[in-house]
Amino acid sequence: MAAVLTRQSISSSEMLSNRLWGGLQLVGGLLEMVGAGALCAMPEPSMASKAGCVVFGVHGSDTAAAGWRQIWTARDTATLTQQGTTKLAEAMKASPDMANHIGLSLDMVVPFGFAGSIKAVRASRIVMGRISLEMHEAKAGSRIGGHTLRKHVGRTEEQLRERLRLEPQREKVSSFANLERAESAISEVMRTNATSIRQWAQSSGRGGPLTLTRRVAGNVGYGITRETGKLTPMNEVVVVLKYQTYNRMPYYILTAYVG
Numbered sequence: 001m002a003a004v005l006t007r008q009s010i011s012s013s014e015m016l017s018n019r020l021w022g023g024l025q026l027v028g029g030l031l032e033m034v035g036a037g038a039l040c041a042m043p044e045p046s047m048a049s050k051a052g053c054v055v056f057g058v059h060g061s062d063t064a065a066a067g068w069r070q071i072w073t074a075r076d077t078a079t080l081t082q083q084g085t086t087k088l089a090e091a092m093k094a095s096p097d098m099a100n101h102i103g104l105s106l107d108m109v110v111p112f113g114f115a116g117s118i119k120a121v122r123a124s125r126i127v128m129g130r131i132s133l134e135m136h137e138a139k140a141g142s143r144i145g146g147h148t149l150r151k152h153v154g155r156t157e158e159q160l161r162e163r164l165r166l167e168p169q170r171e172k173v174s175s176f177a178n179l180e181r182a183e184s185a186i187s188e189v190m191r192t193n194a195t196s197i198r199q200w201a202q203s204s205g206r207g208g209p210l211t212l213t214r215r216v217a218g219n220v221g222y223g224i225t226r227e228t229g230k231l232t233p234m235n236e237v238v239v240v241l242k243y244q245t246y247n248r249m250p251y252y253i254l255t256a257y258v259g
Contacts, residue, residue, distance in 0.1 A: 130187035133179065136246070136253040144246055152257040153182045157231050160224050174223025174234055174258045185216040185237045186256045197241065201251060205243020209254055212239045221258035234258040 133153070138145025155163075155175035163173045176182035190197060193212045200210045213236065220235040235258065242254040 130183045131190070131253070133183055133186070133253065133256075135249070144244065146242075146253045146255055148182070148186075148253060148256045149179075152176060152255065154178050157224070160231070164224060164226060171227070172223055172225045172259065174221055176221040176256075176258060177219055181218075181220055182256070185220050185258075186239055186253065188216055189214045189237050189239045189256075200241070201243065205251060209243075210241045212241070213237070223258060 133146075133149050136146040137149045138147060152174065153176045155173075160173045160175060164170060167173075176185065189212050192214055196212070197210065200207075215236050218235065219233065220237060221233075222231055223234045224231050237256065238259055239256045240254045241251050243251045246252040
């Protein structure tokens with residue numbers, strides 16, 4: 001959960017995935033070092049090939065080391081190149097997000113071939129940085145966990161009208177358009193409320209569940225209001241967090257819906 005608040009991708013469900021990406025990064029770094037060695041071994045090396053030998057050799061070593069650390073820790077690991085460029089951008093008063101993107105972009109410029117393609121694919125996955133609702137969903141028969149997927153994602157108009165009929169006390173029912181929109185919108189709400197979430201978590205959730213609300217741009221979802229009976233677009237997202245250990249998380253998404 002803390003990963004989402006800082007636009008990272010390190011939930012427990014992704015530990016194996018992170019190690020696999022680390023393995024690919026390690027291979028890419030080693031291949032980059034092999035390419036650098038080929039430049040160094042040219043019969044009549046020019047200044048350009050000598051410079052390329054040094055640049056690609058150092059960067060390949062950096063990439064391989066970062067890949068090994070990621071395999072060992074199962075956490076997303078930035079190369080020293082990315083970290084250094086990010087710190088420099090922050091020193092020049094760039095925002096943390098912008099500084100991180102600058103560091104990541106420079107790190108992707110240096111390598112070539114297989115190593116570069118791995119970084120490009122991995123970068124798109126990291127920047128996406130959103131929660132996985134499946135990690136928060138209650139298992140069948142369990143009394144702990146959320147119900148967002150079961151009740152509030154991808155519901156049809158017929159299902160919403162049936163719920164409105166079965167629950168006469170409810171004035172409005174709604175659904176996220178699909179899983180991708182749900183996870184993206186919920187992640188945005190949590191990132192914009194990162195400070196509130198941290199303060200709430202540091203107090204061990206005293207005061208009960210934490211409710212977060214934010215309007216999110218785009219086609220987020222739709223709903224039916226009992227008074228009008230019409231299906232209308234909705235983009236106000238409500239997220240409710242419960243402080244209770246679940247799936248190795250200190251707190252989880254009890255529910256999230258559009259309203």
